Amino acid sequence: MKPPPVAQDPIGIFDSGVGGLTVLEALRRLLPEERYLYLGDTANLPYGTKSAHRVAEEALQAAGFLVEHGIKLLVVACNTATALALDRIEASFAPLPTVGVIEPGAQEAVRNSRTGAIGLLATEATIRSGAYPAALAAQRPTVRCTAQAAPILVALAEEGWFTGAETEGILHRYLAPLFASPAEAPDCLLLGCTHFPPFRPLLARLVPAGTAIVDSAQTTAAAVARTLRQRDLLATRGAGSLSPPPEPRYYVTDNPERFLRIAPHFLAPAPDQVFLVSDLGTRSGRVAPTRVVHPGHPEPCQDKGQKDSQAPGDGAA
Numbered sequence: 445m446k447p448p449p450v451a452q453d454p455i456g457i458f459d460s461g462v463g464g465l466t467v468l469e470a471l472r473r474l475l476p477e478e479r480y481l482y483l484g485d486t487a488n489l490p491y492g493t494k495s496a497h498r499v500a501e502e503a504l505q506a507a508g509f510l511v512e513h514g515i516k517l518l519v520v521a522c523n524t525a526t527a528l529a530l531d532r533i534e535a536s537f538a539p540l541p542t543v544g545v546i547e548p549g550a551q552e553a554v555r556n557s558r559t560g561a562i563g564l565l566a567t568e569a570t571i572r573s574g575a576y577p578a579a580l581a582a583q584r585p586t587v588r589c590t591a592q593a594a595p596i597l598v599a600l601a602e603e604g605w606f607t608g609a610e611t612e613g614i615l616h617r618y619l620a621p622l623f624a625s626p627a628e629a630p631d632c633l634l635l636g637c638t639h640f641p642p643f644r645p646l647l648a649r650l651v652p653a654g655t656a657i658v659d660s661a662q663t664t665a666a667a668v669a670r671t672l673r674q675r676d677l678l679a680t681r682g683a684g685s686l687s688p689p690p691e692p693r694y695y696v697t698d699n700p701e702r703f704l705r706i707a708p709h710f711l712a713p714a715p716d717q718v719f720l721v722s723d724l725g726t727r728s729g730r731v732a733p734t735r736v737v738h739p740g741h742p743e744p745c746q747d748k749g750q751k752d753s754q755a756p757g758d759g760a761a
Contacts (some may be wrong), residue, residue: 492567
């Protein structure tokens, strides 16, 4: 049986790929004293086109990997996994506090909509789940949610293609049904996938003037902070400490080189190394993940390299 969490334990975050880094970015800004473990389940990307059963199984494995590393709170930084697996994750790992991204995103959209007409861009699986309309209606019963599946945006985000004529054309195709009728057009566009926020500058040019564009990153970070405060689990450093905030530890299940190449589009400073986990079903203490260093970055200093060469399950939590 695992010991109860303490304030200095890390926060675990997972997504199907790099999209959840938008949530990590918001968390690091709001809670810089915390330690973070991030898992991108890139071997199973994308979650958004799969069946509910498959997504739930993969999400449970990803969550279990992080739980094995002694986290104090789990963030499901993927809208599809939140929609289809949050209940099972909470039940499987209770009493570990778990925060998803849909409820915070819905709250932010309702706050930013004057008319209650909200357009939703999300993956097919998230839309099929009906999770967002339900979460929006819980905040404002009269809300009108019009949803548009945008699966190609996940692939574009994983390649770092956030600008250009081709990307603009695809965004235009996805937005056209939402804004076809000016009289019924939404006044708020909700980005229901954590891969989508880097498209925000281009989206702002394509939607009608005055349309709010929101995502769940900042409100999810606020929900995490609130939960940690309620449970007396906020990390602190000694008064007058001059040491920098601890660096997150990153894991992926496939293609670490691409993860390192795309990550700078989602957060700064970007990771200079990532650990490749070949099998999420393998308990963390048995096999040390392989460390991959960004080829464009200098090798971490000797002391840092010695520490980072050790997997958390092998004594470097």
